[in-house]
Amino acid sequence: MIDTHCHIDFEEYDEDRDQIIKRAEEVLDAVVVSGIGYESNRGVLDLCSKYENFIYPSLGYHPVSSQNCTEEELKLTHQDIIENRDNIVAIGEVGMDYFYVKDKALREKQREIFQTFIELADEYKIPLLMHVRDCEKKALNMVS
Numbered sequence: 001m002i003d004t005h006c007h008i009d010f011e012e013y014d015e016d017r018d019q020i021i022k023r024a025e026e027v028l029d030a031v032v033v034s035g036i037g038y039e040s041n042r043g044v045l046d047l048c049s050k051y052e053n054f055i056y057p058s059l060g061y062h063p064v065s066s067q068n069c070t071e072e073e074l075k076l077t078h079q080d081i082i083e084n085r086d087n088i089v090a091i092g093e094v095g096m097d098y099f100y101v102k103d104k105a106l107r108e109k110q111r112e113i114f115q116t117f118i119e120l121a122d123e124y125k126i127p128l129l130m131h132v133r134d135c136e137k138k139a140l141n142m143v144s
Contacts, residue, residue, distance in 0.1 A: 003031045005093065005129060008055070009043040021051060031055045034093040034129055036062035038073045041080055048087075058090035058129045063097040066113040067106045074113060078120055091121045092129025099133040111138075118143055 003024070008017060008031070024031055033048065033055055035041035041059040048057045059081050061069060069077075081091055094117040096110045121128045132139040 001028050003028055005032055005034055005058075007036070008033055009035075009040060009047050021055070025054055032058055032089055032129070034090075035059045036093055037065045037069065038077050038080070041077060045080075045084065045087075056089045057084070057087065058092040059084065059088050060092040060094040060117060060129065061113060062093050063095045063110045063114065063131055064100055066094075067101065067109045069113070074116070078116065081120060081126070082124065085124050085126060088126065090127040090129040091117050093131045094128060095131040095133075096135045096139055097131060097133045098135040107135075111142075114139070115142060 008020060013020060021031075031054065033044050035044040035058065038061075041057075044057045044059065048055045059077065061074065061077055066074075081088065094114055096107070096114050098107060101107055101110065118128065120126070128143065130139060130143075
């Protein structure tokens with residue numbers, strides 16, 4: 001059994017992360033840890049190198065976080081994905097979240113950023129790990 005999406009890299013797990021992972025190793029074959037932004041992706045890669053052959057990385061930009069990212073951060077995230085493409089299992093967590101984000105301009109920025117990750121996934125033949133909420137049809141139309 002595989003946990004296909006978790007955030008064990010978050011700081012709230014700093015104190016007991018090793019114990020949580022040890023328990024997970026008892027019942028799971030693997031875990032995918034998803035980055036939610038540029039800095040998070042770095043932490044995910046570090047964690048995966050420590051737990052090689054059990055924790056696998058997906059790198060991306062969570063849609064709610066992505067609406068606040070700079071062009072430089074987005075560019076660096078894309079660069080990290082390209083440089084690590086042979087070591088990641090997916091691009092993610094990426095997508096659109098219309099549940100938390102109601103502002104039309106911010107939704108449009110999410111859509112534009114999501115589109116860049118779709119194009120990157122297509123170009124390098126990397127699966128997408130998507131976070132989509134209250135806009136499923138729109139997201140599926142984008143990846144079709």
